[in-house]
Amino acid sequence: MGGRGDESQKGAPREGRALLQGLVRCAQCGRRMMVGYGGERARRTLQYRCRRPGDYGRRECQLVGGKRVEAVVVEAFLEVTTGAGEEAAALADEHLRGEIAAAERTWQLQIEKAEYEARRAERQYASVEPENRTVARELERRWEQRLVDLEAVRAKAAGVLERQRPLSEAELVRARELGGNLDALWEAETTTVKDRKRLLRCLIEEVQLRSAKNRYHVLIAWKGGSTTEREVVRFAPGGHVKATPLETVALVRELAREFDDAQIARILNRQGRRSGRGLAFTKESVTSLRGKNRIPVAPKPEPRDEREGPFTLDDAARELGVTTATVQRWLKEGLLVGQQAVPGAPWRIVLGEDVRRRLGGGDAPAGWVGLSEAARRLGLGKSHAAYLVKQGKLKAVRTRVGSRYCWRIDVSSASCGRQADLLDQMEGASIKEP
Secondary structure: OOOOOOOOOOOOOOOOOOOOOOOEEEOOOOOEOEEEEEOOHHHOEEEEEEOOOOOOOOOOOEEEEHHHHHHHHHHHHHHHHOOOHHHHHHHHHHHHHHHHHHHHHHHHHHHHHHHHHHHHHHHHHHHOOOOOHHHHHHHHHHHHHHHHHHHHHHHHHHHHHHHOOOOOHHHHHHHHHHHHOHHHHHHOOOOOHHHHHHHHHHHEEEEEEEEOOOEEEEEEEEOOOOEEEEEEEOOOOOOOOOOOOHHHHHHHHHHOOOOOHHHHHHHHHHOOOOOOOOOOOOHHHHHHHHHHOOOOOOOOOOOOEOOOEOEOHHHHHHHHOOOHHHHHHHHHHOOOOEEOOOOOOOOEEOOOHHHHHHHOEOOOOOOOEOHHHHHHHHOOOHHHHHHHHHOOOOOEEEEEEOOEEEEEEOHHHOOOOOHHHHHHHHHHHHHHOO
């Protein structure tokens, strides 16, 4: 059993505001670092301390300010989870189905064992001589008890398995949305400190800290063996804190015309910007920055059209029935048109009726052909025909064929010649000649 000194145990996530509680290890001596708080009682400062239990009279091996270290760890966590929503939902569904299958096998084995015991008791009762009434009554009692045990196991198995079920389609969609918007979930007011700790522990094995003269070296060890390194600038005691760069303030002023503080913080962090203290931005720090620079809050957004939008990346993917990765690819290829206020800002994508017809997976008009056949008729390479579709030079719609989606193309809309058809006609004419 591990006691208070057992460093292999991380402990359960608690209510305290230290996000890395139980995850931080001293890179200088290898011991787990404890959570502490320093400064005045009214303004307690989060710290991570490396000190042996009972060595309170000695100087710590390391004493690291926790706020800025946590900020870079959270930033790295949100970076590695960006775009992983669909995969995470699929893995969660697969894991749950595996647990259900394992439970079914376990209960099936228990039922088979109980059935064997009942049959065995029945055979023993059937083999006893009727004259031996004392033994017969005991064996009959055992047989009846085994039958009761069998029914109890069956009822318990049915009750447990009935409560277990795979994720529904709606739950899978919700899981993909949460995974794709993990940064929004992280900043949500309903997300508690304990929830954030649990999220970090899903991926992080430990965080190793090493103090240098002017900076802290932070090494994040992920579950699975990968590592990420970051550095945090150290401030000298009583040192002057730099102001947030003017270009960042100007960008916040521009973004505040459209986005709220939480969205602005996510955009700034995606661009790799930092506050004057070298910290990642949060909703609260953006609110403070706006107040200091007299930047008004964003006006209430105008209601969007239910059919045309504009839609965000996730909303557009949901409207078209595809993944966010597919929408990103279509934006890159020019099949979809969208705008961003600045890099890292949410997309604004308009889905007109022509776009929905072309990309929504509906039925194609009669006579429209697949990509290979269109390329053959036009005398083009398949990749060239696909390029013309993406450029809008060939009318095409995305339609479902069997279990997959593919393009159906209107060859008559092509401005280039139909060499293959002409060759077919020439070959037919040459065959008819005497």
